[in-house]
Each structure stands twice: as structure tokens, then as C-alpha cells.
Amino acid sequence: MRMHDAAEALSLVRPRPAGDADNLQTADVKGLVFQAGGRRLIDGVDLTINPGPITMIMGPNGAGKSLLLRLLHGLLTPTSGSVSWNGEKAGDGTRKRQAMVFQKPVLLRRSVAANVDFVLKLKNGRNRTERIERRNALLHSVGLSDHAKQPARLLSGGEQQRLALIRALASEPGVLFLDEPTASLDPASVLMIENAVSEAHLKGVKIIFITHDIGQVKRLGDEVVFMAKGRVTEQTSVPAFVSAPRSKEADAYLNGRLVI
Amino acid sequence: MQDFAEAFRLAFGLVGSADPDLIEIVVLSLRVSFTALLISCAIGLTLGAFLAIARFPGRGALLVLVNALMGLPPVVVGLFVYMMLSRAGPLGVMQLLYTPTAMIIAQTILITPIIAALSRQVIEDLNGEYADFFRSVSVPMADRLWALLWDARFSLLTVALAGFGRAVAEVGAVMIVGGNIDHLTRVMTTAIALETSKGDLALALALGIILLGIALAVNAAVMGLKTQAVRHAYA
Amino acid sequence: MKMKRIFPLALAAALAGGLTLALSLPAQADDTSIILQSTTSTANSGLYDHLLPKFSEKTGITVNVVAVGTGQAIKNAQNGDGDVLLVHAKPAEERFVADGFGVKRFDVMYNDFIIVGPASDPAGIAGKSDVATALKAIAESQAVFTSRGDDSGTHKKEKALWTAAGVDPSEASGTWYRETGSGMGATLNAAVGMDAYALTDRGTWIAFKNKGDFKIVVEGDEALFNQYGVILVNPEKHAHVKAEEGQAFIDWILSAEGQQAIAEYKLDGQQLFFPNAGKEGS
Numbered sequence: 001m002r003m004h005d006a007a008e009a010l011s012l013v014r015p016r017p018a019g020d021a022d023n024l025q026t027a028d029v030k031g032l033v034f035q036a037g038g039r040r041l042i043d044g045v046d047l048t049i050n051p052g053p054i055t056m057i058m059g060p061n062g063a064g065k066s067l068l069l070r071l072l073h074g075l076l077t078p079t080s081g082s083v084s085w086n087g088e089k090a091g092d093g094t095r096k097r098q099a100m101v102f103q104k105p106v107l108l109r110r111s112v113a114a115n116v117d118f119v120l121k122l123k124n125g126r127n128r129t130e131r132i133e134r135r136n137a138l139l140h141s142v143g144l145s146d147h148a149k150q151p152a153r154l155l156s157g158g159e160q161q162r163l164a165l166i167r168a169l170a171s172e173p174g175v176l177f178l179d180e181p182t183a184s185l186d187p188a189s190v191l192m193i194e195n196a197v198s199e200a201h202l203k204g205v206k207i208i209f210i211t212h213d214i215g216q217v218k219r220l221g222d223e224v225v226f227m228a229k230g231r232v233t234e235q236t237s238v239p240a241f242v243s244a245p246r247s248k249e250a251d252a253y254l255n256g257r258l259v260i
Numbered sequence: 261m262q263d264f265a266e267a268f269r270l271a272f273g274l275v276g277s278a279d280p281d282l283i284e285i286v287v288l289s290l291r292v293s294f295t296a297l298l299i300s301c302a303i304g305l306t307l308g309a310f311l312a313i314a315r316f317p318g319r320g321a322l323l324v325l326v327n328a329l330m331g332l333p334p335v336v337v338g339l340f341v342y343m344m345l346s347r348a349g350p351l352g353v354m355q356l357l358y359t360p361t362a363m364i365i366a367q368t369i370l371i372t373p374i375i376a377a378l379s380r381q382v383i384e385d386l387n388g389e390y391a392d393f394f395r396s397v398s399v400p401m402a403d404r405l406w407a408l409l410w411d412a413r414f415s416l417l418t419v420a421l422a423g424f425g426r427a428v429a430e431v432g433a434v435m436i437v438g439g440n441i442d443h444l445t446r447v448m449t450t451a452i453a454l455e456t457s458k459g460d461l462a463l464a465l466a467l468g469i470i471l472l473g474i475a476l477a478v479n480a481a482v483m484g485l486k487t488q489a490v491r492h493a494y495a
Numbered sequence: 496m497k498m499k500r501i502f503p504l505a506l507a508a509a510l511a512g513g514l515t516l517a518l519s520l521p522a523q524a525d526d527t528s529i530i531l532q533s534t535t536s537t538a539n540s541g542l543y544d545h546l547l548p549k550f551s552e553k554t555g556i557t558v559n560v561v562a563v564g565t566g567q568a569i570k571n572a573q574n575g576d577g578d579v580l581l582v583h584a585k586p587a588e589e590r591f592v593a594d595g596f597g598v599k600r601f602d603v604m605y606n607d608f609i610i611v612g613p614a615s616d617p618a619g620i621a622g623k624s625d626v627a628t629a630l631k632a633i634a635e636s637q638a639v640f641t642s643r644g645d646d647s648g649t650h651k652k653e654k655a656l657w658t659a660a661g662v663d664p665s666e667a668s669g670t671w672y673r674e675t676g677s678g679m680g681a682t683l684n685a686a687v688g689m690d691a692y693a694l695t696d697r698g699t700w701i702a703f704k705n706k707g708d709f710k711i712v713v714e715g716d717e718a719l720f721n722q723y724g725v726i727l728v729n730p731e732k733h734a735h736v737k738a739e740e741g742q743a744f745i746d747w748i749l750s751a752e753g754q755q756a757i758a759e760y761k762l763d764g765q766q767l768f769f770p771n772a773g774k775e776g777s
Contacts, residue, residue, distance in 0.1 A: 075395055075396065092398060095396065095398055096398050102393070108411055109386075110411065122403065123397075346571075348573075348576075349574070358561060439530075439559070439561035457535065457679070457680025457681050458680050458704060459680055459684060459703040459706070461684075461704070462704075
């Protein structure tokens with residue numbers, strides 16, 4: 001991957017200072033419960049997410065990571081408790097300044113370029129020339145320039161996820177959520193995605209990233225939020241988490257033991 | 261049955277000699293049914309897409325109604341349109357009875373529910389895939405509708421074909437509101453009904469064979485376009 | 496990639512083509528045309544194909560024929576969906592005029608009804624000229640008989656003939672007496688299919704192509720006389736009626752020229768309709 005191309009392309013993301021209140025990058029989660037089918041899938045979460053660090057969410061399957069992400073993004077409504085961004089309740093209003101990359105990429109049945117154009121047209125009133133320039137730069141940043149005219153659904157898994165990522169970045173979000181974007185991808189795609197995420201972070205985008213890959217946490221993360229059974233068991237810096245996790249669930253998870 | 265052999269001989273003879281009366285009724289059949297299809301698509305696709313993604317009280321009942329209307333008997337539609345357009349009816353002053361326009365109205369009423377119900381299913385399936393993305397990016401309703409219609413366009417072609425097939429093949433409605441007037445409102449199906457009533461079964465069947473040929477040609481053209489497009493631009 | 500560009504083009508072309516077609520359709524029949532509400536029996540015989548070009552050539556007026564059963568033709572005309580009515584059910588026509596829907600009724604022509612049946616002739620009525628006797632024989636032998644059952648002129652005539660013969664076939668409906676509820680041609684098709692007797696006008700029968708082994712079994716009785724009348728729909732009831740053009744058609748068909756044209760029309764060498772204008776009806 002051409003790192004310097006990526007940097008060049010992503011420089012088109014408007015730089016913004018970390019912690020910009022206009023971008024609603026501070027989340028306050030209070031007594032959050034989400035119940036479905038009679039089960040408390042999110043079972044009382046209190047959490048503060050600060051604008052600066054790249055936040056990695058870890059935890060065993062079924063811990064409620066994806067649900068928490070959707071609640072933060074305002075795609076789901078809590079059963080009780082609240083999620084707010086700089087005091088504004090998570091929902092239609094806050095979501096407009098956020099973007100999300102789903103575990104299984106949701107791509108439109110169109111060309112690669114048209115997928116990016118869809119968001120560019122929707123989010124900013126740029127003129128056509130500027131839009132094409134920006135789209136081409138985004139495609140270039142993750143090595144998709146040669147695929148621009150191909151149907152998005154005919155890309156490989158890694159290429160699809162790269163496309164989903166730059167399409168999310170096209171909306172110039174203040175907060176970017178990623179739900180296990182690199183699960184079962186080839187190493188080259190993982191690298192390109194991690195680079196693009198880092199670059200976005202450098203430009204001031206708040207990153208909240210779910211992963212199972214401790215190596216990825218070490219490469220990318222600043223802090224870890226660890227979840228088990230619908231609760232947050234700890235929130236610590238990456239070096240502290242890796243050397244000595246405080247909760248027994250995290251300890252078991254890191255040592256490869258089954259957490260039941 | 262020698263009627264069958266005779267029917268094929270007549271059918272080829274009519275087509276081969278480019279019989280002017282035949283061409284007239286074929287062209288009118290296609291005009292009426294294609295126009296009805298265009299109007300039905302404008303209404304039915306919008307309604308189908310709306311029903312696919314909107315959630316409101318009474319939606320379930322509306323879906324049942326639209327699905328049930330797919331089974332509207334053409335004769336009932338014809339009768340309804342006759343009563344509306346008749347001089348004694350509420351729209352009588354428009355002088356539309358016994359014109360191709362009346363036939364288009366009847367066929368539009370007949371196939372709009374088919375377009376709406378089938379496109380609703382197609383679009384709802386696609387929306388199931390797209391919904392998370394649309395919500396995440398806060399896509400406005402109008403843009404959602406248009407994106408779904410556009411991305412489902414090849415599946416919707418099949419829906420349109422189903423509507424066209426129903427329109428071009430029905431006889432009950434156009435007979436009543438068109439009147440089967442020679443050189444004015446006579447179409448393939450009413451001509452077939454007329455020849456049958458004259459006992460000229462071979463000629464009636466020959467016209468049926470030609471109608472089937474037209475339906476086959478339209479379907480083959482659309483399916484060919486669709487296959488090519490899917491192979492090249494769509495997965 | 497080429498197909499991607501072709502699709503929108505094809506779609507645009509189809510839309511444009513469709514719109515052009517839609518706009519090019521006449522919204523309604525032109526002003527120099529009238530609608531003639533008439534019966535399947537006259538239309539199916541081919542009489543109008545012979546008469547109307549002569550009239551149009553002379554006057555420039557196009558006559559659009561809607562061919563339905565007499566009952567429906569009268570109903571349509573009452574609704575104002577026609578300018579001229581040409582049917583064959585005198586009592587109903589007289590009521591139409593008496594109720595103010597029609598201006599005046601004129602006799603135009605007649606043909607006659609016949610009873611047709613299979614060569615095997617199960618009721619043994621072939622060659623009879625007395626229709627009442629023949630119908631009684633059919634009822635007694637319970638030979639299958641198909642009726643129009645559609646309130647048409649022919650159906651009204653048939654019911655009158657049964658009454659005259661002292662038989663009420665409605666009790667046998669569904670057994671040997673079968674009401675098709677459809678036009679003359681469809682009823683003849685059904686009769687041929689079931690080896691059943693049927694009452695038909697002679698014109699339809701001669702023009703009918705699906706005769707099988709069927710023959711005329713009863714003809715010539717005066718009771719089988721079938722009078723056609725023509726009526727202008729009353730412009731006082733329906734102001735849009737094209738009275739001038741409609742009256743021109745009536746004047747022409749009652750004129751020597753029109754009457755001669757009717758007499759000239761032959762199918763398989765046989766004259767189908769006999770002009771008898773001049774006797775004014777009610």
C-alpha cells in the first residue's frame with residue numbers, strides 16, 4: 001500500500017481539532033439498558049467516551065459490542081438509560097455528524113465510484129468537478145482506483161470493506177464507528193483499512209472500533225473498552241490493558257480461556 | 261383437428277402479407293397496453309416503494325387490499341369504467357367512452373395493483389439490505405425511494421412485464437369500454453372474441469397465435485436486455 | 496460497461512416512445528362520426544361492412560358500431576352512450592321511444608329466425624314449418640336446447656315463442672334447457688359443441704363458420720319474422736347526441752338508396768336482410 005497516497009488523499013478530510021464541540025465527539029452513557037425478547041442484552045452500561053483517543057471495543061461474542069455501537073450511533077433506542085453526545089441525545093440529529101462501517105459491508109448495487117458519489121452528493125453541495133476529484137482521491141487512498149467502474153458487489157471481501165470505509169469517510173464524519181471491519185480479511189486489506197483509519201484520526205475524526213484482534217488493538221488503539229454479558233467491565237489504556245487487565249473476564253479472554 | 265393446421269397457416273399468411281387490418285389492431289393493442297403500463301408504473305412503482313419502506317397504522321390492511329386487487333376481474337373493471345365514463349355517469353362529459361383512452365384507463369386500473377404489489381415485495385427485499393446504511397447516513401425519504409427504485413430496476417422490469425402481459429391479454433374490460441369498434445377501438449383480444457363469436461375458430465386461433473408471438477417477442481427483448489445488463493453491470 | 500450506458504438510453508427511448516404513442520392517440524372519436532348501438536346479429540353477418548362505406552362516402556360521416564345484445568344496446572343508448580339505435584325487439588324499442596329516450600322508431604328491414612340443430616335431429620322436427628309444434632316436440636323429448644339467456648332481441652323472441660307453444664322451459668334450466676348468457680355466435684358454438692338445438696337469426700347462421708354437421712331444421716313460420724327498427728337517441732335527453740349526423744344516417748338507410756344497398760347484400764349467394772322501410776312504427 002502506498003502510504004503517502006493515502007495521506008495525500010485523506011488530507012482532503014477537513015482537519016479539525018480533537019474535542020471540537022461542534023462535532024459532538026464526547027459521549028455520555030448513563031444506566032443504559034437494551035432489552036429484546038425479554039433479555040437484557042445491554043445490562044446497565046455507564047461510560048464516558050472522550051474525543052481524543054482511538055477507542056477499541058473488545059469482548060467475547062454476545063457481549064453486546066455491536067448493540068452498544070448501534071445505540072451510540074442512534075440506530076437503536078434504549079429501553080432505559082440514555083446516550084448523549086455533548087449533551088445532545090443520540091438520534092437523527094447526532095447521527096448526521098457520524099458514520100458507520102458495518103461488519104458485513106452494505107454496498108449499493110452500483111459501480112464502486114457510484115457508491116462513493118451517492119454519499120458525496122447527499123452530504124455536501126460540492127460542484128461536480130470537486131466531487132469527482134474527491135471521489136478519485138478517496139478511491140486512490142485504498143487502492144480502488146482501477147476498480148472505479150466495476151460493480152461494487154463483484155469486489156473481493158477486502159475491497160468491499162475498503163470501499164465501505166471510504167464511503168463512510170466521504171460524509172466527513174466527526175465520529176466514525178467500525179464494527180469488526182477487518183474480520184476475516186486478507187492482511188493487505190487489513191493494513192489499508194488500519195492506515196486509512198489512522199489518517200482519519202490524525203485529521204480529527206473520533207474513532208470507535210470493535211475488534212477481536214489483540215494485535216490490531218496494539219497497532220491502532222489508544223484505549224480499550226472491554227465488555228462481557230452486556231456490561232462494560234473495564235475502560236483502560238491499551239498498554240495497561242495488554243499487560244494487566246483488571247477484570248477477570250478480560251484476563252480470561254486475553255489468555256484464550258472460554259468466558260461463559 | 262384441421263382447425264389447428266388451418267390456424268397456423270392463416271397466422272403465417274396474415275403476418276407474411278402484412279395485412280393492413282392486422283397491423284392496425286396490433287399497433288392499437290401495443291399502444292393501449294404500453295401506455296397503460298407506463299401510467300401504471302408511474303403510480304404503481306411509487307406506491308410499491310412507499311409501501312415497502314414506510315411504516316404507518318393500517319399498512320397491513322392496505323397491503324392485503326393491494327394484493328387482493330391483483331385479482332380484479334377485467335369485466336368488473338370494465339363495468340366500473342363504463343359506469344364512470346358513460347354519458348349518464350359522473351365523467352360522461354369528457355366523452356371518453358368507446359375511445360382508446362377509455363381502454364387505457366381500464367387497463368391502468370387493472371394492472372396498477374399488480375405493479376404496486378409485486379414492486380413492493382422486490383423493493384422491500386432490497387430495502388432489507390440497504391436499511392442500515394440508509395439510516396446510518398440519514399438518507400431522506402425521497403432519495404431512499406429513488407435509490408431503491410433505481411437499484412432494483414432490473415427486477416422491476418420483470419414486474420412491468422407481468423403487468424404488460426395482463427394488460428395485453430385481457431378482453432373483458434376493453435370490450436365493454438372500447439366497444440370493439442372496427443378501425444377505432446378493435447384490439448387483438450376483442451378481434452379474437454369477435455371471430456370466435458362468428459364461429460371462425462381458425463381465424464380466431466390464428467390471431468391468438470400472433471398475439472402470443474408478440475408477447476414472446478416483448479418478453480424476449482426485455483429478458484435479453486436484462487441478462488446482458490446483469491452480466492455487465494450488476495451483481 | 497457498455498450495457499450500463501445502454502440501459503438508461505433504452506429506458507429513456509421507451510419512455511419517450513410511449514409518451515409519443517400516448518399523445519398521438521385520439522382522445523375521442525372525431526366530430527364527423529356517430530356511434531351506432533346495434534346488435535351482434537347484424538354486425539356478425541357483415542351487413543355493416545357492406546352498408547357503412549357507402550354511407551360514409553356519400554356524407555363524410557363515420558359510423559362507429561358497438562355490437563352488443565339488444566338489451567344492452569338499449570341500456571347503453573338510454574345512458575346516452577350512442578347517437579342511433581338499430582335493434583330488433585319492437586316492444587322494447589317502443590317503450591324506449593315512449594319513455595322519451597328516442598325520437599321516433601322506423602322499420603328498416605327484416606330477416607327471419609330459424610331453428611338449427613344436429614343432423615341426427617333427436618327431437619324429430621326437421622322440415623316442420625310450425626314453430627310451436629317443433630318447440631313442444633323438443634320439450635317432450637327433452638332434447639338439448641341452447642338459449643341466449645342474455646335479454647337480447649333474439650332471446651326475447653325465443654321466450655315469446657316458448658310462451659306461444661305453451662311450454663315454460665325455465666323449469667328445465669340447467670337440464671335440457673341451457674342458457675349460455677352470451678352472444679349469438681357463442682351460443683351457436685355451444686350448441687354445436689353439445690349437439691343442441693338453437694334459435695338464431697338467419698344472417699348470423701349463414702355467416703357462421705363453425706357449423707359442424709348442423710342444419711336448419713325449422714324455417715318459414717310467420718312467427719319467426721324478425722323486424723329491425725332504427726331510432727335516433729333523443730337530443731332532449733342527452734344534449735350531446737349528434738342529432739344532425741344521426742338523422743342523416745337514418746334518412747339514408749330508409750331512402751331508396753339505403754334500402755337497395757340492404758337488399759344487395761348477399762352471403763354465399765343468399766340475401767340476408769329484406770328492406771321494408773315505409774311502415775312507420777310508433
